[in-house]
Amino acid sequence: MIKKFLIGLTALTLTSSNVGAEPSIIDKPIPWSPHKEQLIERYTQEHYGRVQTTIVPQAVVVHWTACSTFETAFNWFYDEADADGELNVASHFIVDRDGTIYRLTDETALNRHAIGYNWCAIGIENVGGVDGVEDLTDEQLDANVELILYLRDKYPTIEYVFGHYQQDAARASGLRIELVPDYYAIKPDPGPEFMRRLHERLQDEPLTFFDE
Numbered sequence: 592m593i594k595k596f597l598i599g600l601t602a603l604t605l606t607s608s609n610v611g612a613e614p615s616i617i618d619k620p621i622p623w624s625p626h627k628e629q630l631i632e633r634y635t636q637e638h639y640g641r642v643q644t645t646i647v648p649q650a651v652v653v654h655w656t657a658c659s660t661f662e663t664a665f666n667w668f669y670d671e672a673d674a675d676g677e678l679n680v681a682s683h684f685i686v687d688r689d690g691t692i693y694r695l696t697d698e699t700a701l702n703r704h705a706i707g708y709n710w711c712a713i714g715i716e717n718v719g720g721v722d723g724v725e726d727l728t729d730e731q732l733d734a735n736v737e738l739i740l741y742l743r744d745k746y747p748t749i750e751y752v753f754g755h756y757q758q759d760a761a762r763a764s765g766l767r768i769e770l771v772p773d774y775y776a777i778k779p780d781p782g783p784e785f786m787r788r789l790h791e792r793l794q795d796e797p798l799t800f801f802d803e
């Protein structure tokens with residue numbers, strides 16, 4: 592009986608070490624004041640018709656920063672409000688060129704990074720893509736794979752992974768909500784090549800991707 596239990600435990604340990612272990616993550620939080628909470632509440636009321644400051648993650652949206660350094664991206668997301676006094680853009684994670692993963696906010700905080708999906712999506716930014724050049728690195732690909740497996744295991748509600756440029760295809764998920772007419776922006780990030788490789792690496796996982 593004891594032996595059987597131990598064998599079972601070993602098998603479980605081996606299985607769970609293959610997928611979903613927390614990768615090395617550096618916490619580098621952006622400010623999160625009561626004022627920011629108010630900005631989020633205002634945003635969700637306007638765009639989703641309800642007040643919401645946290646999410647139950649159902650999707651991961653992959654981005655590139657269109658800038659060449661982590662610091663530039665971090666500073667871009669740092670301020671709580673944008674120039675119009677509205678909720679500033681931000682994502683949950685930034686992956687640097689060498690694959691270093693930074694966590695900027697709580698994983699279940701509501702961040703403004705993908706029109707229509709902020710109410711249910713975790714955002715991963717990858718440093719790169721300046722002038723639309725598809726230049727994300729192998730190290731970033733590895734880090735995205737690790738990070739998505741970790742998130743998928745931690746939040747079994749996550750079913751979809753898509754690139755920001757796939758926002759229209761992702762409407763098939765039924766997740767898109769946007770109450771403001773014509774509130775839309777065409778996005779190229781993080782490029783079809785990166786999404787194709789990410790999809791390939793995660794094809795055996797119970798995750799839904801969209802045509803690259």
Ligand SMILES: [Zn+2]
Pocket residue numbers: 653654655704755778780
């Ligand atoms: Zn994006």
